[in-house]
Amino acid sequence: MNHQPYELGGVSLLLVEDENDARQMLTRMLAMRYPELRLLMAVNGAEGVAFFSEHRPDIVLADMNMPIMNGIQMAREIKSLSPDTTIIAVTAYNDPSYLMDAIEIGIRHYVLKPVNGHELFAVIDKSIEEITLKRLVREQDRKIRLNERQLSEAQKITHLGSWEWDITSGRNWWSDEMYRILGVEPGAIPAALAEFMKMLHPDDREAVEDLFKHSLKERQSFSNHYCRVVWPDGAVRILLVNGELTLDADGRPAAMIGTALDVTERRLAEEERMRLASIVESSNDAILGLDLNGTITSWNRGAETVYGYSAKEATGRHVSMIIPVEHQGEIEQIRETIVNGRDVMHFETVRIRKDGRRIYVSLTASPTRGLNGSVTGISAIARDVTERREMEELINYRAYHDTLTDLPNRQLFMDFLTLELAQARRNGKKLALLFLDLNDFKQINDTLGHDAGDQLLQEVARRLRACIRESDTVSRLGGDEFTVLMPDLGQTNDVGIVIRKILSVFMDPFMLNDIATASSTSIGISMFPDDGDSAEELIKKADIAMYEAKERGNNAYQFFNAEINARTLQRQELESFLRQAVERGEFELLFQPMVQSGTRRIMGAEMLLRWRHPHKGLLLPEQFLSVAEDTGAIVPIGEWALHSACSQMNVWNRKGYPLCLSVNLTRRQFHQPNLVEKTARILSETGLKPQLLEFEITEGTIMGDIDFSLRCMQQLTDMGINLAIDNFGTGSSSLRWIKKMPISAVKIDRSFIKNMLSAPDDLAVVNAAIAMSHCLRMKVVVNGVETESQLAAIRTSGYDEIQGYLISEPLFPGQFERLVARA
CATH class of the missing domain: 3.30.70.270 (Reverse transcriptase/Diguanylate cyclase domain)
Known part of the structure; x- marks a missing residue:
């Protein structure tokens, strides 16, 4: 068992316990833990008060629930005899109101029953520590007072600088320190009253001359006279001068001895304190000082105005008197902040005046420190901002309410x-x-x-x-x-x-x-x-x-009625956003590689469009393309997409990546009267060679107006652009028309690829389409290949290129370029 680290000599403890077993147990515990402790015992509160009156122990360890006189009453009487006595309550109660009564009396420590040795010893150790520290403080205080008396006696003779004046002979003597106080080296000038007068500040000479004349005339000593001297370097110092007059046997002045103390810094500090005190006192803000327990130690006139309490009423009371119940927790929060050395800046809160009216204050608090730098209290400034807050609340109310109807x-x-x-x-x-x-x-x-309208x-x-x-x-x-x-x-x-x-x-x-x-x-x-x-x-x-x-x-x-309006509203919203999407730069291009059969060399890429909707995120074409097609918005969208894709592909070609670009055209895009001219312009502006561009067109788009389609397709191929039938196998075109079209490639629809492993007919269609296309000297691109099993199933069919998630998902330009570079 660890022993108490403090000296226990002279420390006594009174144990007050009515239960014999508990008393014996506590006695054994205390004896084992504190063998040097002087232990007294009483069996009830009345006996405890009597023992205390006779022996005055340092610590009282008492049960609170006792017959004859309970622990609370006993503690109250002990505190009346000796307020500083440490009382430790041993109790089974932990009710807050009970504990508040104990704290009010002055019981600062308690141990709950059943007694835990570690908790008891911790409380007693703490109490002994406090007693020991108090004794040390008292001893130091005694020594300080002794030193102060000794110093006071010495100051009468030598002080910091001492001087002597033999009035009869006129001789003077100055101590070395006196010379230094006057700003000169010892012996540098004659020690004479006339020399001293020369060094005085001109405004103080007459007063000092009068002082000496009055002393000699009235045969009186003088003390605590302030005067200023001017050093040779021009510095002005403030001296506190004392003079002790001695008389001869006939009662005539014979000599004078005295001291001079340089109090410049102290005097300036006092003047500064007085100036600050004047500022504090005259401030309209409430400026108050608190100790760390929350007791008010100072209270200026501004605080009297703000809170309604006079300085006499407030000083010595707890600051909680001006704090509403619901804000009491702020006391500990501010205390913790201050104890940790931090300031509280412009904290707006509510306080209560003496008349009960609630006010808003802006509170600033900072720590006050002792000579050793430790935090000793709290300095607080509170500005009444009630008028401003009420105005803000009115403005805020008006900001959220209709001024005409107050709704x-x-x-x-x-x-x-x-x-x-x-x-x-x-x-x-x-x-x-x-x-x-x-x-x-x-x-x-x-x-x-309008007046009637307002009414x-x-x-x-x-x-x-x-x-x-x-x-x-x-x-x-x-x-x-x-x-x-x-x-x-x-x-x-x-x-x-x-x-x-x-x-x-x-x-x-x-x-x-x-x-x-x-x-x-x-x-x-x-x-x-x-x-x-x-x-x-x-x-x-x-x-x-x-x-x-x-x-x-x-x-x-x-x-x-949601059924009537839902689809219309949704479509209108989408149309509205689509009209501005190109201008706002909301469309993005992705590229999905198409690779060569066998070598898997990247031959080109299909450009795919995505819309980064401002509210719905990244949208796929099936989520907006039909609306764009119906409203005609697809035309400017498609033009932007084609221009951007051609420009990007040309950049890659200049970097040494010989890639082809494949672009889908919708029905409305393909049937533009100026499609050929627009495409030529875009190729010219972007620098992409026509041979590297391929348009993918569905069978349905072509067959919608076969005569126009054939003319347009021919003009495009005459420019060097390649054409491919997209989603081949799902349309209604016939071989007769296909043979007449200037088609260079077909893309087999992904639906056949998706089901061909489970539907043999779909695999047969794929093989037949590949064979037929090759017979017509058209390249075949198999779209939608997602698994190795699908690839294995068509490997022997003779396709030319494949495209799908097995090879790569659609990629943003930077991702696609890195893929090509690695390949």
Whole structure:
């Protein structure tokens, strides 16, 4: 067992325990742990007080639950006798209110029953440590006071600089230190009162002369007189001068001895402290000092103004008196920050004035340090920012509310809707959104004036508030548009009840400028989760439904019908984004390599298009190409894609990669009247040779207008461009037409490749298509090869090139170039 590391000589402990077994056990534990400790025992609180009064032990270790007098009462009486006595409570209670009573009395340590030896010893060790340190402090304090007395006696004779003046003979003597105080080397000038007077600051000479004259005349010594001397180098120093006059046997002045102390730094520091104290005291901000326990140690006039307490009322009390209950935790947070040597900067919080009014303050706190640099307290500055905060809150309120109707505006409504949607998702509840529009608002504005229009909006807002449930929210989005948010719906019928109330209030005329005026509304309703999951979607669909209601006449309402609107809205949105996608640079090109049979040498690549949609991410062609084709957006998209791909392929060719580019043309692209001219221009601008470009065209595209197709295909091949039939085997073309077309290659559709291992007919079609194409002197590209098994099945069929995920997935330009470089 480890022994107490402190000297126990003279340390005594009073054990107060009414239970005999517990007392004996604790006695044995203490004797083993602290053999040098003087141990006293009492069996109840009253006896404990009596023992304490007689023996004054350093530590009291006491059970709290005892007969005759309990531990709390005993501790209170002991503390009244000796406030500094350490009391350790041994208790089974850990109730906060009980512990607060103990702390209020001054019990700073406690051990819970059943007693754990390690916990008990830790508390006693800590207490002994504190007692030992207190004794050391007292001893040091005693020595300091002794030294101060000795120093005080010495200062009467020599101080830091000492001097003597023999009044009878006129002789003077200065100590070496006196010379140094005057800024000269010892013996450099004669020791004489006249020399001293010369070195005085001109503004102080008369006062010092008067001082000596008065001393001699009144036969009195003088002390603590401040004066300034000017050193030879011009430096001004402040001296504290004392003079002790001695008289001869006849009572006449005989001599004077004295001291001079250079107090320049101290005096300047005092003046600076006084200046700062004046600033602090006159500041409008609350400036207060605290010790580390939170007790207020200083309180300026600004604090009196801010908090309403006088300095006398506040000093010595705990700072918690100005802190609301819900902010009490800030005390420890700030304390921890300060103890760790950090500042608290412009922390805005709430405080309580003496009159109970709550105020906002901006708090700055920093540590105060002792001479050894340790943190000894807290210096806090609090500025009352209540007026600013209230103005900010007003501005914030106005930012989220309609100034005319005082209803939540669009921004606040969107926040409410987003919050209620999240709640509805969590709780599995329904939510309704009502979108209202006033049908006669423009006419009323035009005929009765804007004042009447404002009155109408205000009255509509008032009536709508009266129609809704307590949990509902009415908002004005702007103009003559209002919304009603109905969360936490138990049944859809609740919506119907509110709608009927709303329509009923529009049956009564509105008094506008003393004129009874009729007005009506149209209401659109969307429901969560039936009609959408987001705030924007529900608003949009309620808006759509509102316009449907307008078509039905005045004071009508319409629930959103998703079946009618969904496809149209989705398509409209896609069309809108597609029109701007090229300008915004949202399209990206990928390249999928086509490799030669046998050698697997990369011969070229098919250009594939992707759309990086701003909301939906990277989209494949099947997700947007049909819309682009129908709207005609495919024409500018295709032109950009062809130009970009040709430019990229030409770059690769100049780097020494002899690759061909294969590009798909849709029906609308191929049937452009100026396709040939546009293609020629792009080849000219990009520098790509026509022989390295191949257009892939489906059979259906060609057969749509066979005469145009044949003319266009011939013009393209005359330029040197290669043509290939894409998705061969899925169209309706015949051999008769194929033989007439200037086709150089066919691409077998991937659907045949996908199923050929499980469907022998598909494999037969693939083999037949390859054989037929070769007979017509056309190259065959097998598309969609994804596995080695598929490749093995067609290996003997005589294909020319293959393309598919087995070789490579579509790659971005940088990835494709690295693949080609490695190959």
